[in-house]
Amino acid sequence: MIPKRWLPSAALRVLPWALCIAGLALPASAASLAPPEYSEAREPCRDRSAIKRPYFGDFHVHTRYSLDANTQGTRTTPAQAYDFARGARIDIQPWTDSGKGVRSLQLSRPLDFAMVSDHAELIGEVYMCNTPGVEGYNAWQCMFYRQFPRGAFYLFNFMSSMKARHMGQCGENDELCLQAARVPWKEMQVAAEKAYDRSAQCSFTTFIGYEWTGVQPGSGGNLHRNIVFRNAEVPELPFSYIDGPSAEQLWEALDTQCIDADNRCDALSIPHNSNMSAGHMFAQVDSDGSALTAELARQRIRLEPVMEVMQHKGASECYYKAGLATDELCAFEQLPRDNIAGFNNPPQPDTGFLREVLAKGLTLQRELGVNPYRLGVIASTDTHLGTPGAAQEDNYLGHGGDGVPARNAVPPGLPDHLEYNPGGLAVIWAHENSRDALFEGLKNRETYGTSGPRIVSRFFGADDFPSDLCEQKDHIQHAYANGVPMGSALLVAEGGKPTFLVAAGQDPGTDEQPATPLQRVQIIKGKVTAQGQYQEKVVDVAGSAHNGATVDLQTCQTSGPGYAQLCGVWTDEDFNPHEQAFYYTRVIENPTCRWSQRICAAHKVDCNNPATIGDGLEGCCAAEHRPVIQERAWSSPIWYEPADS
Numbered sequence: 001m002i003p004k005r006w007l008p009s010a011a012l013r014v015l016p017w018a019l020c021i022a023g024l025a026l027p028a029s030a031a032s033l034a035p036p037e038y039s040e041a042r043e044p045c046r047d048r049s050a051i052k053r054p055y056f057g058d059f060h061v062h063t064r065y066s067l068d069a070n071t072q073g074t075r076t077t078p079a080q081a082y083d084f085a086r087g088a089r090i091d092i093q094p095w096t097d098s099g100k101g102v103r104s105l106q107l108s109r110p111l112d113f114a115m116v117s118d119h120a121e122l123i124g125e126v127y128m129c130n131t132p133g134v135e136g137y138n139a140w141q142c143m144f145y146r147q148f149p150r151g152a153f154y155l156f157n158f159m160s161s162m163k164a165r166h167m168g169q170c171g172e173n174d175e176l177c178l179q180a181a182r183v184p185w186k187e188m189q190v191a192a193e194k195a196y197d198r199s200a201q202c203s204f205t206t207f208i209g210y211e212w213t214g215v216q217p218g219s220g221g222n223l224h225r226n227i228v229f230r231n232a233e234v235p236e237l238p239f240s241y242i243d244g245p246s247a248e249q250l251w252e253a254l255d256t257q258c259i260d261a262d263n264r265c266d267a268l269s270i271p272h273n274s275n276m277s278a279g280h281m282f283a284q285v286d287s288d289g290s291a292l293t294a295e296l297a298r299q300r301i302r303l304e305p306v307m308e309v310m311q312h313k314g315a316s317e318c319y320y321k322a323g324l325a326t327d328e329l330c331a332f333e334q335l336p337r338d339n340i341a342g343f344n345n346p347p348q349p350d351t352g353f354l355r356e357v358l359a360k361g362l363t364l365q366r367e368l369g370v371n372p373y374r375l376g377v378i379a380s381t382d383t384h385l386g387t388p389g390a391a392q393e394d395n396y397l398g399h400g401g402d403g404v405p406a407r408n409a410v411p412p413g414l415p416d417h418l419e420y421n422p423g424g425l426a427v428i429w430a431h432e433n434s435r436d437a438l439f440e441g442l443k444n445r446e447t448y449g450t451s452g453p454r455i456v457s458r459f460f461g462a463d464d465f466p467s468d469l470c471e472q473k474d475h476i477q478h479a480y481a482n483g484v485p486m487g488s489a490l491l492v493a494e495g496g497k498p499t500f501l502v503a504a505g506q507d508p509g510t511d512e513q514p515a516t517p518l519q520r521v522q523i524i525k526g527k528v529t530a531q532g533q534y535q536e537k538v539v540d541v542a543g544s545a546h547n548g549a550t551v552d553l554q555t556c557q558t559s560g561p562g563y564a565q566l567c568g569v570w571t572d573e574d575f576n577p578h579e580q581a582f583y584y585t586r587v588i589e590n591p592t593c594r595w596s597q598r599i600c601a602a603h604k605v606d607c608n609n610p611a612t613i614g615d616g617l618e619g620c621c622a623a624e625h626r627p628v629i630q631e632r633a634w635s636s637p638i639w640y641e642p643a644d645s
Contacts, residue, residue, distance in 0.1 A: 036436050039264050040231040045202035045432035051476045052429040052446070055438060056454050057113035058085070058388035059209070059226050059270060059426050060311055060380035062401065065118040065184040066211075067156055069384035070126050071149035072400045073407030075101075076386025078116045078188045082195035085114035085388040086204055092385050092397070093406050102410060103397060105387050108510045109454070111425075112433050114388040115207035116188050117226045120240035122156050124181030131183075136176060149407065181237055185210075193232055202433040210238040212250050212269070220341020221278030221352075223247060223271075226308070226380075227254070230266035230439045234258070246287035248296065251303050268442055270378070272308035274352030275316040276340045282357040282373055284364065292364065297372035305487075306442055309354055309449045309634055310379035310424035312399045313340075317586075317634060318355045319347060327524075327538050329586070332629070333421050333451070355526055355536065358637060362528040362580040365641060376445025376487045376636030377584075379424025391422045391452035393629070394513065396595040399423065413603075413616020414596055418624055422595060424451045427633075429485065445487025448635045453516065455633040456505035459486040459585045463496030470567035475501065486584070487636040497575045498640055502541050503567040504587040504633070516589045516631065517562020519543050523570055527581040541585075542568035549590035553627050556593035556601050577642060584637040588630050596620070597627035 035044035062069040063076045073093035084090045087110040091101025128134050129142035136142060145152035192206040207228050214223035225247070227238070239253040250269065258265035274281040286292060309316050313335060320330035337344060338351040350356060354377065361373030381391050384400030398404050398416035406415070427448050428441035441447060448457050458476065462483030469475045479501050484490055492498055502521045509515030520543030526536040549560030593601065600620035606612045607621035619625055
């Protein structure tokens with residue numbers, strides 16, 4: 001029998017069978033598994049798995065009601081966004097005079113779940129300025145908006161940053177803008193309810209939510225959060241940055257307006273783009289500059305159990321600088337600046353990358369008795385086209401928002417700035433595909449993120465996993481019974497050492513989008529020593545960095561060996577029971593062409609021949625162009641905390 005950790009890529013078309021053998025995604029295996037106590041009326045899911053399944057989705061989706069998307073020509077409605085997530089083809093800008101999109105997009109495979117997360121800020125103004133007959137439609141600000149949409153975008157954004165609810169068309173009465181905001185907020189709810197499969201089939205799940213879009217004054221640091229509600233019980237209006245310009249005010253509003261209200265409302269907040277937060281997203285002080293308190297730390301980790309580690313505007317895993325970093329894989333999709341305001345400040349180690357934040361959490365645990373940064377991870381797209389899950393490198397048309405505009409014409413050559421990417425996917429391990437089950441997965445941090453592919457990733461910790469666990473048919477059942485999954489805290493018996501099971505399966509691909517084999521699986525360990533020093537190491541647990549896999553940059557054809565699945569058991573032999581530590585996994589695919597290189601190759605660009613460099617293709621030969629990527633998946637961490645910490 002071929003050991004599971006070395007199963008080669010020849011198993012591409014039989015991957016679902018291979019995953020069943022590996023225990024990565026088994027069919028529902030316990031008929032007696034009782035359905036959860038649902039927080040809203042629905043049929044129990046017929047298909048449930050005792051050892052859980054990975055569900056792929058997107059929590060970061062903007063439609064025509066987001067100011068930045070709308071001013072770039074996006075007309076996608078929330079309902080159309082959910083149709084797209086379920087597999088429908090939709091038109092996108094630019095538009096013909098008859099209202100048909102010049103371009104269109106369609107997923108190669110439907111998602112399991114999605115959430116429209118339009119910006120709460122100025123959502124009423126966007127509706128007013130685009131809806132004839134609504135009071136305020138003929139105000140000069142709206143006429144300016146329609147005539148000069150990008151100019152209006154900057155004006156409206158400025159007003160939002162000044163915490164002004166209106167631009168003048170509301171007069172002295174904020175209620176006009178608030179009343180206008182109720183219309184799109186209600187439409188977002190209706191669209192999510194209509195698309196949610198409440199039948200026993202449980203084929204598709206939606207969440208109601210929005211984005212709170214805050215910016216740190218002065219530095220331009222990104223403070224954005226996506227708010228996810230458990231069910232259809234939601235506040236009358238979304239709480240925006242204009243309502244409260246600090247994360248603490250947002251959390252308090254979620255508690256008072258939702259969680260502590262006398263109803264079934266429940267909510268979570270998901271920070272994103274900490275790579276552009278200039279160090280403010282996860283600072284060791286509150287918004288007033290005061291030291292964090294244990295009470296605030298507990299509120300934070302209760303409401304923010306996961307962060308978005310990857311999206312359209314870069315990856316937030318770890319910092320990289322040539323000549324200084326020991327982990328070259330940190331160079332993956334790192335943006336060249338540390339803020340969202342556009343200031344030309346390069347990223348720094350303390351900008352807000354996941355590893356640094358996790359290390360801060362260990363230190364704060366010592367000081368406060370609670371770790372406010374015990375963060376699981378997901379990824380998403382941040383699409384501003386209303387196209388959830390459009391994270392494929394081979395069909396990337398840009399995501400709008402902060403990217404290359406296509407309101408009036410298709411941009412020539414590359415459809416987006418080189419620094420941007422198609423984003424990623426959120427993955428939740430759950431017994432079934434329902435709101436309650438997925439929401440609990442988020443709360444428990446049994447989640448991971450991918451850079452786009454549908455890689456399957458498992459991660460468990462214990463102090464007694466046998467070294468041959470990968471060879472046991474029931475190794476996932478064993479791991480659940482005798483250990484803890486990703487997102488958990490690990491207890492280690494006296495004299496024991498943390499032992500981890502990692503298991504991964506490649507994205508099976510489709511006929512149009514062939515699978516890419518895996519190259520290796522790594523465990524990243526970070527620890528704080530008894531002297532308070534932070535140290536980290538990266539360990540290859542299964543597979544090989546030197547497997548010989550390559551990609552032809554002229555044709556983007558891949559070659560060389562790889563793995564359909566990988567499995568390994570690793571024991572931390574350097575474990576010190578008195579040192580705090582975190583561990584997470586990184587699953588790496590074989591090299592492939594990045595989205596930009598696929599377009600450059602299709603146009604046969606030869607950087608040694610200027611005649612081949614067409615209009616808009618200059619980026620193909622730019623120094624910052626990254627032609628090759630290795631797609632990946634990041635697990636939520638497992639933490640070890642000494643009893644005396």
